[in-house]
Amino acid sequence: MNSAVITETKTSMKTIFSDFKQLTKVGLSLSVVFTSATGYLLAVDVVNYITLFLLSLGGFFMVGASNAFNQVIEKDTDAIMKRTQNRPLPTGRMSVNVALTIAILLTIAGIAILYSINPKTALFGAVSIFLYTSVYTPLKAVTPLAVFVGAIPGAIPFMLGWVAATNQFGIEAGFLFMIQFFWQFPHFWAIGWLQFEEYQKVGFNMLPMNTKDKGAVHQMIFYTVIMILVSVAPVLKLSGTFYIHPISAIIVALLGVYMLYFGLKLRKTLQNTDARKLMLSSILYITLVPIVYVVDKFLH
Numbered sequence: 001m002n003s004a005v006i007t008e009t010k011t012s013m014k015t016i017f018s019d020f021k022q023l024t025k026v027g028l029s030l031s032v033v034f035t036s037a038t039g040y041l042l043a044v045d046v047v048n049y050i051t052l053f054l055l056s057l058g059g060f061f062m063v064g065a066s067n068a069f070n071q072v073i074e075k076d077t078d079a080i081m082k083r084t085q086n087r088p089l090p091t092g093r094m095s096v097n098v099a100l101t102i103a104i105l106l107t108i109a110g111i112a113i114l115y116s117i118n119p120k121t122a123l124f125g126a127v128s129i130f131l132y133t134s135v136y137t138p139l140k141a142v143t144p145l146a147v148f149v150g151a152i153p154g155a156i157p158f159m160l161g162w163v164a165a166t167n168q169f170g171i172e173a174g175f176l177f178m179i180q181f182f183w184q185f186p187h188f189w190a191i192g193w194l195q196f197e198e199y200q201k202v203g204f205n206m207l208p209m210n211t212k213d214k215g216a217v218h219q220m221i222f223y224t225v226i227m228i229l230v231s232v233a234p235v236l237k238l239s240g241t242f243y244i245h246p247i248s249a250i251i252v253a254l255l256g257v258y259m260l261y262f263g264l265k266l267r268k269t270l271q272n273t274d275a276r277k278l279m280l281s282s283i284l285y286i287t288l289v290p291i292v293y294v295v296d297k298f299l300h
Contacts, residue, residue, distance in 0.1 A: 019088040023071055023099055024064030024106070031287075032063045032157045038290035039161025039176055042242060042297060054113050055121070055164045059157060061110030062125045066153070068103035069133040072096055077202040083195065118167040124160055128153035144205040147188055155181035158290065162242075172242035178230045183286055185223035186263060189216060190279035194272055217267040220278065224263050228256030231289060248296040255285050255292075 020026075036059040040052055071078065071089055079090035088094035107129055115122035132153040139146035158180040159173040166173075192199065192206030193216065199206045208219040234242050235249035244252070262278040 015093065019094050020102070022087055023068050023089075023094065023102065025067040026064075028067065029060045029063040033059050035157040035180070035286070035290060036161040036164070038294050039158045039173075040165045041161070041294045042176070042290075043162040043165035043172070051117055051164060054117050055161060058110045058113035058117070058121075058125065059160065061106045061113065062129060063157075065103050065106035065110055066129050066132040068099055068106065069129070070137050072099050072103065073133065073137050077204070080202050081195075081198045083198060114164075117164045120167055120169060121160060121164045124156050124163060124169075128156045140204045140206065141202070142205070144208055144210050146205060147185065147192070147208075150188070151181050151184035154184045155179075171240040175230065175234060175239040175242055179227065179289070180286065182223050182227035182230055183282065186220040186227070186259065186278060187282040187286070189220050190266075190275045190282065193266075193275040194279065212270075214267055214270065217263065217270070221260065221263045221267065224256065224260050228253060228260065231256060244293060244296045245300060248292050251292050252289055255288055259285050 033056045036055055037052060040055055041047065071087060074084075075089040075096065078084035078087050084090065089096065089099055110129075111122050111126050114125045131149065136146055136150035136153065139149055155177050159169070159176040162173040162176055163169055189207055193212060196207060196212045207216045209215060231252050232244075232249045233239060234244045235246055237243055259278065259281045262274055262281050266274040266278055
């Protein structure tokens with residue numbers, strides 16, 4: 001085999017790998033793995049690394065499948081929006097049949113892996129895929145309530161780890177679900193604000209009342225406040241065995257206030273730069289808060 005053929009083969013493999021990463025949104029999938037893992041660590045006293053690995057792998061497949069199904073459904077609209085035009089399906093680098101096959105295989109593998117942990121974990125994984133692909137995705141072109149529906153599968157990963165560890169959905173898992181559920185609204189509405197014109201091109205309703213105004217920002221601020229309150233509530237021993245100490249509650253509150261600051265700033269300026277800062281601060285929040293919870297547990 002000559003060098004030209006070897007180079008071409010390497011390039012081809014690199015493209016295939018890159019397309020798979022785009023189809024499954026590897027970065028997002030890994031963030032879900034991280035959140036699920038922290039939920040698991042909060043629930044256990046002794047870590048079972050096999051269970052943790054299975055949870056991570058099954059969670060990765062679950063989110064990858066959802067993203068792949070989503071891109072199959074939205075192939076035509078992805079071709080219109082600038083930020084999605086270079087995805088594998090709109091460009092023709094990958095066929096719909098190949099993408100659909102990947103999505104189905106990831107679904108089967110993901111649910112099977114989660115079922116090997118316990119049936120409840122598999123059930124929540126299956127519900128997440130169904131809601132994201134069959135309800136949230138088509139609703140985006142119908143009503144702004146799509147964000148509410150999408151927040152349900154989006155909030156499952158954090159509590160999925162707890163369910164994987166305990167095989168129970170109790171008040172603790174419910175609190176973890178609510179934290180990530182309320183977080184979704186300022187996060188995705190900030191993205192909806194930034195991409196408003198792009199979403200308008202394809203008829204997606206991604207802001208409250210589908211308007212880019214102070215009313216939308218008021219909703220972002222409201223849900224940010226609710227998110228902060230729910231996130232610090234475990235310090236009051238309202239969430240069963242899921243408890244955090246006062247110092248951790250203060251840290252969590254400050255992270256929330258940092259988010260809230262950019263929401264209030266966006267209300268004043270209505271500028272994309274502040275919407276982007278709100279979005280980035282929300283990512284910081286959902287990354288650091290689970291870490292604070294886990295550190296709090298293992299330090300005490």
